[in-house]
Amino acid sequence: MITAVEAEAAAIRAALPRGAAVRVVVGGVGPAAAAATAGRELVTGADLVVSAGIGGGFAPLAPGAIAVATTSVFADLGADTAEGFVPMAELGFGVAEHPVPAKLAVELADRTGGHLGTVLTVATVTGTAERAAALARRYPDAVAEAMEGAGVAIAATHAGVPFAELRTISNAVGPRDRAAWRIEDALAALGRAVAEATA
Ligand SMILES: O=C(O)c1cccc(C(=O)CC[C@H]2O[C@@H](n3cnc4c(=O)[nH]cnc43)[C@H](O)[C@@H]2O)c1
Numbered sequence: 567m568i569t570a571v572e573a574e575a576a577a578i579r580a581a582l583p584r585g586a587a588v589r590v591v592v593g594g595v596g597p598a599a600a601a602a603t604a605g606r607e608l609v610t611g612a613d614l615v616v617s618a619g620i621g622g623g624f625a626p627l628a629p630g631a632i633a634v635a636t637t638s639v640f641a642d643l644g645a646d647t648a649e650g651f652v653p654m655a656e657l658g659f660g661v662a663e664h665p666v667p668a669k670l671a672v673e674l675a676d677r678t679g680g681h682l683g684t685v686l687t688v689a690t691v692t693g694t695a696e697r698a699a700a701l702a703r704r705y706p707d708a709v710a711e712a713m714e715g716a717g718v719a720i721a722a723t724h725a726g727v728p729f730a731e732l733r734t735i736s737n738a739v740g741p742r743d744r745a746a747w748r749i750e751d752a753l754a755a756l757g758r759a760v761a762e763a764t765a
Pocket residue numbers: 570571594595596619620621622623688690691692711712713714736737738739742744
């Protein structure tokens with residue numbers, strides 16, 4: 567499991583059953599750090615790699631809720647134009663959407679009680695209602711936004727290893743309101759979700 571920060575890794579380690587064959591690695595914030603870390607870790611072998619941590623939630627997901635990716639997508643990798651955002655794939659520069667094997671996503675959601683949907687990976691955290699609405703229009707089934715998942719997915723694809731993404735909600739995707747963040751609730755939910763997923 568690759569997390570962005572130590573607090574996420576600590577919540578996961580505390581929840582894992584004793585002797586679980588799970589490596590928990592802190593990779594840093596953002597898709598580039600996550601991809602580099604996952605690539606390095608996958609050289610030593612793994613059956614599965616999971617990007618796990620807190621994230622922003624799209625309605626109706628509220629702080630403490632669990633999101634499980636059906637697809638992790640680079641949502642802000644592309645070009646800004648007068649006609650709007652053009653995704654990387656439409657520019658002819660590769661793949662932005664990284665599907666999770668359906669059986670894996672469904673099993674993870676069943677075990678954790680998580681909401682299935684697209685999880686967006688962004689390099690810039692959404693901080694306005696306008697951007698949140700634009701993302702929701704482009705990805706109507708989006709359940710969460712975070713900064714690492716699709717980076718980990720790229721490394722997993724290169725290594726030929728299945729990938730999943732698990733996010734617990736700390737804040738709503740929308741206008742920046744740091745006081746409304748519920749990081750402790752999200753970390754507690756992350757621990758519960760990992761305990762349920764690995765029981
Ligand atoms: O100071 C801020 O306003 C601020 C706003 C959003 C995120 C941060 C972080 O430091 C987040 C880093 C970390 O958390 C994940 N995360 C959590 N919520 C979101 C979100 O709404 N959008 C994107 N990422 C989010 C992210 O994966 C990072 O690892 C500070």
